[in-house]
Amino acid sequence: MVRSKNQVKIYDSEKVKWVAIEEIKAVWFYRDLMVQLVKRDIVARYKRSTLGVLWTMLNPLATMIILTIVFSRFFNMRSVYPAYIITGLITWSFFSQTILFSLNTTLRGSDLYNKIYLPQTAFVISVLGGGILNYLLSIIPMALIFLVTKVPIHPTVLLFPVGLLLLATFTLGLGLLLSTGVVFFPDIAEFAPVILQAWFYITPIIYPAELQLDIMGGLFLKINPMYYFIKIIRNLLYDGVIPSGLDWLIGFAIAILMLVIGWWVFTSKSKRFGYQ
Amino acid sequence: MTLNDPEEQTAVFLKDVSVAYRLPVERFASIKEYAIKKVLGKVHYKDFFALNDINLSINKGEIFGIIGRNGAGKSTLLKVISRVLYPTTGRVWVKGIVAPLLQLGAGFHPELTGYENIYLNGTLLGHKRVEIKDKIDAILAFSEIEDFINSPIRTYSSGMVARLGFSIATAWVPDILILDEVLSVGDAAFREKCSNRMQELIKSGATVFLVTHDAQLISELCTRAVLLENGHIVSSGTGAEVSVIYSRSLADAHSLNR
Numbered sequence: 001m002v003r004s005k006n007q008v009k010i011y012d013s014e015k016v017k018w019v020a021i022e023e024i025k026a027v028w029f030y031r032d033l034m035v036q037l038v039k040r041d042i043v044a045r046y047k048r049s050t051l052g053v054l055w056t057m058l059n060p061l062a063t064m065i066i067l068t069i070v071f072s073r074f075f076n077m078r079s080v081y082p083a084y085i086i087t088g089l090i091t092w093s094f095f096s097q098t099i100l101f102s103l104n105t106t107l108r109g110s111d112l113y114n115k116i117y118l119p120q121t122a123f124v125i126s127v128l129g130g131g132i133l134n135y136l137l138s139i140i141p142m143a144l145i146f147l148v149t150k151v152p153i154h155p156t157v158l159l160f161p162v163g164l165l166l167l168a169t170f171t172l173g174l175g176l177l178l179s180t181g182v183v184f185f186p187d188i189a190e191f192a193p194v195i196l197q198a199w200f201y202i203t204p205i206i207y208p209a210e211l212q213l214d215i216m217g218g219l220f221l222k223i224n225p226m227y228y229f230i231k232i233i234r235n236l237l238y239d240g241v242i243p244s245g246l247d248w249l250i251g252f253a254i255a256i257l258m259l260v261i262g263w264w265v266f267t268s269k270s271k272r273f274g275y276q
Numbered sequence: 277m278t279l280n281d282p283e284e285q286t287a288v289f290l291k292d293v294s295v296a297y298r299l300p301v302e303r304f305a306s307i308k309e310y311a312i313k314k315v316l317g318k319v320h321y322k323d324f325f326a327l328n329d330i331n332l333s334i335n336k337g338e339i340f341g342i343i344g345r346n347g348a349g350k351s352t353l354l355k356v357i358s359r360v361l362y363p364t365t366g367r368v369w370v371k372g373i374v375a376p377l378l379q380l381g382a383g384f385h386p387e388l389t390g391y392e393n394i395y396l397n398g399t400l401l402g403h404k405r406v407e408i409k410d411k412i413d414a415i416l417a418f419s420e421i422e423d424f425i426n427s428p429i430r431t432y433s434s435g436m437v438a439r440l441g442f443s444i445a446t447a448w449v450p451d452i453l454i455l456d457e458v459l460s461v462g463d464a465a466f467r468e469k470c471s472n473r474m475q476e477l478i479k480s481g482a483t484v485f486l487v488t489h490d491a492q493l494i495s496e497l498c499t500r501a502v503l504l505e506n507g508h509i510v511s512s513g514t515g516a517e518v519s520v521i522y523s524r525s526l527a528d529a530h531s532l533n534r
Contacts, residue, residue: 009371009372009373010369010370010371010372011359011368011369011370011371012367012368012369012370013362013363013366013367013368013369014367014369016362029402030399030402032399032403032404032405033399033400033402035399035405036395036396036399036400037396039392039396040385040388040392040396043387043388043392044385044387044388047387047428048387114355114360115355115358115360115376115382116358116360116376116383116400116401117358117359117360117374118400185307185310187306187307188307271362272362274355274360274361274362275297275298275361
């Protein structure tokens with residue numbers, strides 16, 4: 001029998017100092033696991049439905065059609081409204097689904113990591129990975145809407161991956177922060193959908209941002225991180241303009257800050273997870 | 277005799293290890309209630325010690341038995357060794373990779389095929405994709421499920437799941453193998469096969485932890501063992517010695533209950 005090639009590692013509980021850094025190394029070591037977890041989630045989610053992965057595309061399409069029928073008369077945007085709405089919608093559902101999934105995985109997954117050592121951030125990261133994959137798939141129905149409603153596709157779409165990366169960074173940070181909370185207070189998992197619902201409505205997704213400028217001088221836009229991310233992504237995909245330097249700066253700052261806070265809180269508390 | 281530091285041949289070393297679960301005396305229905313009581317300083321805790329000042333030094337290549345009744349702290353001890361639980365106090369030192377043999381079906385997904393589950397389970401145990409690819413034939417041969425490899429695991433019998441799990445966990449020689457009540461699954465032929473595989477692993481230098489409440493198993497297989505009771509080590513010695521003490525304590529408890 002041949003030994004696994006990994007060199008002999010020594011674990012000493014007294015020498016675990018920089019958990020946040022150790023966790024990054026561990027996540028890298030378990031990178032193949034995360035790929036498997038993403039695969040598992042996707043396969044398991046669709047295996048028993050006839051239309052399978054098609055649902056990823058049908059869902060935003062159906063929601064968009066409903067919202068268009070209900071709201072297009074309120075906001076004076078006429079034919080371009082479907083394209084406007086679907087860009088915001090798939091971006092938002094990537095964010096909210098990833099957050100909710102992270103919470104559920106952290107709550108449910110505990111039976112597995114009660115028996116075997118794993119970097120626990122790996123679960124949240126793999127949820128994010130699945131979310132990104134879904135997002136990319138839902139670009140197909142979005143492109144369809146763009147074609148049908150004759151909204152031109154601009155070269156700025158080439159910068160879209162950067163916008164997505166920023167949003168993903170922010171989402172991971174918030175997901176880790178809330179997942180830490182949910183271990184100690186499972187109620188958070190019940191409460192999160194309500195908060196996200198409210199957050200959805202104060203973010204300009206189904207209505208133009210200008211509508212909010214009258215309310216307290218647009219204060220709710222300025223303090224809403226999701227406003228910036230959706231604005232950046234919408235600028236790139238829908239408006240065909242490069243977001244302003246200030247928007248990029250704010251987006252970068254919030255994303256990095258959120259990830260650092262989330263990562264730090266999660267890893268420094270993860271020693272206590274097993275006790276809950 | 278307790279050592280202060282691990283030695284050259286040490287595989288696992290525990291020094292004054294305690295695990296205390298902090299249990300609130302009352303239950304909280306919600307965050308709100310908790311927050312109010314916390315602010316008012318009305319949250320009372322009591323510590324429940326699942327492990328109490330455990331000192332152990334296990335050498336490379338030993339088959340170490342951990343025996344005790346339910347709730348004695350066996351599983352907690354394993355969790356501490358396999359890094360799942362961080363000790364409340366004390367030092368845990370482990371040299372090498374710990375491979376737990378997960379309980380029946382843990383780490384498998386019922387909707388995935390046997391083939392997909394091998395990759396999932398293998399990466400859970402910390403192996404790379406390429407390493408798993410190298411071993412896949414050996415895993416299939418040992419588990420005898422070649423014909424079902426493309427069917428979802430939910431269609432497998434529990435014996436097949438057990439065989440697959442054992443094959444994956446022992447496809448690589450781990451530095452430390454943890455067997456927690458797992459040898460009780462499967463038919464006689466498979467147990468025989470498992471037992472042979474374990475002997476092979478031990479010969480190639482693995483340290484094995486065997487957790488059970490089966491005194492006979494401890495006496496047959498273990499070089500050394502400890503008896504746990506309420507989170508304390510109440511006796512330690514060779515597998516045969518400890519299993520006798522355990523059987524006697526069981527008999528005493530039994531006669532007291534009458």
